[in-house]
Amino acid sequence: MNWKRKDLLGLEELSRQEIEFILDTAGSFKEVSTRAVKKVPALRGKTIVNLFFEPSTRTKTSFELAAKRLSADILSFEVSTSSVSKGETIVDTARNIEAMKVDCFIVRHSVSGAPLIISKAVKAAVINAGDGCHEHPTQALLDLFTVKEVFGKISGLNIAIIGDIYHSRVARSNIWGFTKLGAKVTVCGPPTLIPHGVEQTGVSICYSVAEAVKNADIVYLLRIQKERQQENFFPSQAEYRNFFGFDYKKFQFQKNKFFLMHPGPMNRGLEISTESAEKENSLILQQVTNGIAVRMAVLYLTVRQVH
């Protein structure tokens, strides 16, 4: 396969072959982080900018480490101290930074489509690190990578995604990724948090966690965004925990062996019971480790397309 894209905006636009190519490339990068010198010179002399208009620790750190392990220079743009708070548009912000000769923007924004707007305005590579409720492609890629590492394949697996599907860009990217690679995806959550028409993407809907877990190979829990509480999508956190919170004790007699995943940060005692996160079937920290290799692969493939 020949990679041609300078931007990674979402998994919706990628073909199955392109997704598999990124995962294969990531497999080769994983070894770099286990070396005595955790660095290769592949992107030496390239400059990458973290453009985060929304708070993030994990994704930003993961991209920073990925860039550094490829020998690129990376700087993080702090939105609170920037001219954006003085009224500059995102396009002007991006163009101004690009005028200082940077090769790649990693963009997170609360508005869906912001990375797309920036990608059209600049020649540099643009990687979506989460935009509104739209997509979070590198999260889904690291999830696919982790599942493939555990099962050796993705096709034919049953994936249950539980929680706030409606507001989740992680869920959207994962639905595209897992269905394109041939897995069977079930989404589960309170009816108010299941988007209308989601079944058109090829997923099944389920309103009972017990039912969703029954045939699952992977149980993927989404973070409940506490800030959504005021919008009355569910009556109370206690109510959510009772009906949709995951507690391994409820499922320890389950016949099928499944693995637990979560994109972080976890709300222990809300969507996941504190012991469940520690169980041996939890892949949560493995996901974080794999995030570096996947982001190295994405940076390597896209930045090379910038001339």
Next chain:
Amino acid sequence: MENKILSTNEIKKILEKLSDQVIKEMGPDIAVVGIKRRGAILAERIKKLVERKVSCNIDYGSLDITLYRDDFSTIGSHPVVSGSELMFDPDDRKILLVDDVLYTGRTIRAAIDQIIDYGRPNVIRLFVLVDRTNCRELPIQADYHGIKVIVGKNQIVEVKLKEVDKTEEVVIAEIK
């Protein structure tokens, strides 16, 4: 037009003769590291030959130097990164670095850089099947070579090995 310079049998003889020379000069306590793809295949064969002669296990590694290339922005197509495996600690070891063809020396430079990222070997020696003597761009020379050839810039040396190609031979061909 293809011009055959080594046959299956000649390749076999060269590897056997040079393996003996390697053991004599470097001792039995060596590690063999090949550059992917065909260098890694030759390295595996040398490992087996040396193991048979000294009857102990020889450490082995393979390097994918894609990430260490210096022609990053000029090559159009995307070589697939296939990963490197060095199954031993190279600190204070004697390493025999193996490739099929020595040409400009840039691949060898990249491979040496990569080995040094894993540790600090005592010594690295270079083993190539074919040495294109007149095209060096860096001050790198082979310690062990099978055959020396003078080949123009409009020609290529193709090493075909039965593990990945249908046949086994070395030919000089015109670049189309």
